[in-house]
Amino acid sequence: NAGVTQTPKFQVLKTGQSMTLQCAQDMNHNSMYWYRQDPGMGLRLIYYSASEGTTDKGEVPNGYNVSRLNKREFSLRLESAAPSQTSVYFCASSGRQGYQETQYFGPGTRLLVL
Amino acid sequence: SQKIEQNSEALNIQEGKTATLTCNYTNYSPAYLQWYRQDPGRGPVFLLLIRENEKEKRKERLKVTFDTTLKQSLFHITASQPADSATYLCALGGNQGGKLIFGQGTELSVKP
Numbered sequence: 153n154a155g156v157t158q159t160p161k162f163q164v165l166k167t168g169q170s171m172t173l174q175c176a177q178d179m180n181h182n183s184m185y186w187y188r189q190d191p192g193m194g195l196r197l198i199y200y201s202a203s204e205g206t207t208d209k210g211e212v213p214n215g216y217n218v219s220r221l222n223k224r225e226f227s228l229r230l231e232s233a234a235p236s237q238t239s240v241y242f243c244a245s246s247g248r249q250g251y252q253e254t255q256y257f258g259p260g261t262r263l264l265v266l
Numbered sequence: 267s268q269k270i271e272q273n274s275e276a277l278n279i280q281e282g283k284t285a286t287l288t289c290n291y292t293n294y295s296p297a298y299l300q301w302y303r304q305d306p307g308r309g310p311v312f313l314l315l316i317r318e319n320e321k322e323k324r325k326e327r328l329k330v331t332f333d334t335t336l337k338q339s340l341f342h343i344t345a346s347q348p349a350d351s352a353t354y355l356c357a358l359g360g361n362q363g364g365k366l367i368f369g370q371g372t373e374l375s376v377k378p
Contacts, residue, residue, distance in 0.1 A: 156309075183363065183364045185364075185365075187368075192370055193370060194355065194368045194369055194370035194371055195310070195355070195357075195368040196368075197365065197366075197367075200363075200365060202363050202364075210365075242309050242310075244309075246364040253298075253359055253363075253364035253366075254300070254312045254315065255300075255310075255312065255357075255364065255366060256312070257309030257310050257311070258309055259308060259309055260307075260308070260309055
C-alpha cells in the first residue's frame, strides 16, 4: 500500500497563476483533509471531506477550492495564486479504528508563489 | 477562540535523559488528544492517542498524560536517543468527525 500520495512534490508559481494539488489514498478511508504548514504556525486546516461527495471549510479556506473526485482522491485548487499562499501543503486521510481518528499524512507539496 | 500551545522553544537534551514536552489548550473540551512526530521534509506520523477519560497512556519508551482540569497534556520520551530528534505535534479532536486542531509543534534535539 502506498498510503497517501501527493503530486507534485515542488511547484513554483507566479502571482495570478492557477494550479491543482492532487492527493490520493489507498486505505479506503472516508475522510480526507488539506492542511497548510507555515513556520511557527503549525498545521492549519484548509478544507476537509468527511465522505465522498461532501466538503467543508476549515480554518483558512479563502483562496482555495476542493473537489472530492471519488473516495480515493481529494484535490486542492488555487485559482489565482498569491505570495501569501507560499507554504507546504499536506493531504491526510482518516478512517475509524474503534474510537480512533488517526490521520495519515502524505509527503507534502512545497509551493512557492513569486 | 480555541487555542493550543506547545513549548515554543526548542528542547535540547542529552542522550539517555527523559524528554518532556508540554501541550496546553484553552476554550476547548477535546474528546481525545493525539501526538504526532514530524521529521524535516516529511509529513507527520501518528504516535499515540489518549481519550478524555484516560489519565495516562504508554507505548514502549513513550508516555502521554492528559489532565482535563489543567487542560494540559505531557509527552515523555524516556531513555532518549539521537534518533528521537524531530518535531512533535499535539492535536485535539472532538466528538464529531475526525477534524483535529494542531499545536505549532516542539522541536526536540537529542545530543549524543
